[in-house]
Amino acid sequence: MGSLTKKSVLVLCGDYMEDYDVVVPFFTLRAFGVRVDCVSGGKLPGHRCFTAVHDFMGFEADSYDCLLIPGGGLIELLSADDKTVGLVRKFEAGKPVVTSYHSQI
Known part of the structure; x- marks a missing residue:
């Protein structure tokens, strides 16, 4: 029997990314048990990325x-x-x- 491994997704983030384009997939994937890690160039762990709603x-x-x-x-x-x-x-x-x-x- 094959081992069950938890799936993971890496999200590339940055200031003023579209809010819905990151928040909805983030929480949806987490709801399905997927580990979601967000990274952003130039930011340290714990730093925030500002989002924007363009619509x-x-x-x-x-x-x-x-x-x-x-x-x-x-x-x-x-x-x-x-x-x-x-x-x-x-x-x-x-x-x-x-x-x-x-x-x-």
Whole structure:
């Protein structure tokens, strides 16, 4: 009888890779018991890769009932982007905008 070996997949990653193209296969393969290792040139173990969602179809303001903006350094980046500020203004015109913020005491 042949031995059962666990399958493995190596994923080449990098900043601003398409989010769905890495996240969906990663979790699907893991759900089937496949070992998934992600590597990225120039990054050390434990470093993160930033992802991007390039398909904005369906993400228009009128498609949603509320906008959630997480706190942290992201706020500064978002406030410098005219498209993002315009999106927030569309929500503020009649839909709830929820923000979170925490500080260390």
